[in-house]
Amino acid sequence: MTIVPEDIEISEVEETLETIKSLGRVRVRGRNFSARLNRRMVLCESKETVREDSVPSEVMPIDGGEAWPVIILGGSPEAAEEFNSKLKGLLQAEGKTMEDLKSLFPSTTPPTSSTESILRAVGDLLEKTTKPADGGSYGRLRMFSGVLPTPPGEESFDNWLEQASLMVEETECSDREKRRRIIGSLKGPALEIVKAVRHTNPDASPKECLEALESAFGSAESGDDLYFAFRLMQQQKGEKLSDFLRRLERSLVKVIQRGGLPASSKDQARLEQLLRGAIASDLMLIQLRLRERRATPPNFLQLLTEIRAEEEYETSRKKLSASVHQVHANTEVDTRQAEIQNLKAEIKELKSMVAAVVTKTTHDKDDYMELKSISAPPVVENRQDAELAALKNN
Structure with missing residues (x-):
């Protein structure tokens, strides 16, 4: 069997497959279109005894283009056993049994020939076996027990x-x-x-x-109770506006699920409560001009994108302001250090000048005392002479 584009003629299929020497003469016995593959599955018959290892897995068309896959149906007993083991492994991996495989074959409208039966069975098998693979790509659910408080490793x-x-x-x-x-x-x-x-x-x-x-x-609150709690929600201290919006959205989803608010009014209710409850982000609300957009409120994703962009801008502006302030602070520190050094130099110079003055004063005082001690005796002698003269006169 080979899988070819839809517009390929039978003669072209036969001529292309006959280029494989081990197949010999090839005749097309049936065709069936696969909607999943968007191609035709063509069942062919060869006059020669075909060994699977002698046939390539692909063949290039005569007129050029993309290679056609070649699938060998039947084969030796060893190949059949290998196919059975692969089929059982596939069924076991997908959680299916042989009974489930039998249900793939239509029983109400039996095929008109063995060729049509093979083509229809292969097509149904390809369609059915791909669906569990799509579902299997979903991640495994986390554990939940219903125990409070929530144990480690479990989800709320x-x-x-x-x-x-x-x-x-x-x-x-x-x-x-x-x-x-x-x-x-x-x-x-x-x-x-x-x-x-x-x-x-x-x-x-x-x-x-x-x-x-x-x-x-789950919560036993009614839709009206949840809506009332939603209308009382406010931004907490230190909470970002985007985090407050996400918290609002979780509460709003529960309100709608319980029938407390029509789904058509969710955008309006979300914006109104954001304006009412965002008590710490008035400036950002003004910059986003949300009060002017009450008539045509944005949806959740649009609103979250705008708020996060504004928050990023505010963060970058604060970082720039902090760096500029740091530069000014460093400049002031350098200026003060220079002034302190100048004052220290002046004080040192004053100390040296004071020391010089004190030293000079001490020297002058010593000279004065020395001169005074030299001139003192004559004064005493004069006083003694005056006293003797006075005694003589008496």
């Missing part, structure tokens, strides 16, 4: 429910696989709730399991 109920709801809505795997993933992430009281639901209704859908868990572990 709100976070777990959000992830589980996304898994149920977005993955394309079967409801049975979705239920298996939900049950695999539960333990303790939460697992007991789902077991009770399954006991009451063995065919309960994944959404019914989530609804039962929400009724057991």
Whole structure:
């Protein structure tokens, strides 16, 4: 079998495959279009006994273009056993059985020939086996037990429910696989709730399991109560405006889910409560001109993008202001250091001048005392002569 573009003629297919010497003469026995591959699957018959190892996995068309894959159906018993082991491994990895594989073959409209049966079976198998792979790409759910306070390694109920709801809505795997993933992430009281639901209704859908868990572990507040709490929310001290907006959005989603507010009014309610509750970001609200946009409020993503851009601008401006202030501070410190050095030099010079004056004064005083001691005796002698003269006159 080969897979070719839709507009390729039968003769071109036969001529291209006959370029493979080990196939010999080739005849087309059937064709079927695959919507998933957007190509035709062509079943061919060869007159020669074909060994799989003698046939290339691709063949280039005669007229050029992209290579066609070549698939050998049938083959030796060893090849059949290898195919069976690969098929069993694939089914085991996907959680399927041979009974599930049999259900892929239509029973209401039997094929008109063995060729059509093979083509239809291969096409259905390709379509069915790719869907679990798409669902399998979704990450595993974190554990949830319903125990309070939340044990380490587990998610709170709100976070777990959000992830589980996304898994149920977005993955394309079967409801049975979705239920298996939900049950695999539960333990303790939460697992007991789902077991009770399954006991009451063995065919309960994944959404019914989530609804039962929400009724057991979710908030018991009504939509009106949640809306009233939403209207009282305010920005906390030190909380960024973007963080406050995300907190508003989580509360608003719960309000809408409980029927406290129509989904069509969510943008208006979000903007009004942001303006009312953002008590620490008045300047940013003015710069974003949000009060003027009440008539046409932005959605959550637009609003979050604008606020984060403004916050980044404010942060960069504060960093620039801090660096400029640091430069000024360093300049002032350098100036003060220079002044201190000048004062120290002046004080040192004054000290030297004072020391010189004190030294000179001491020398002058010593000279004076020395002169005084030399001139003192004659004065005493004159006084003695005067006294003797007075005595003589008497």
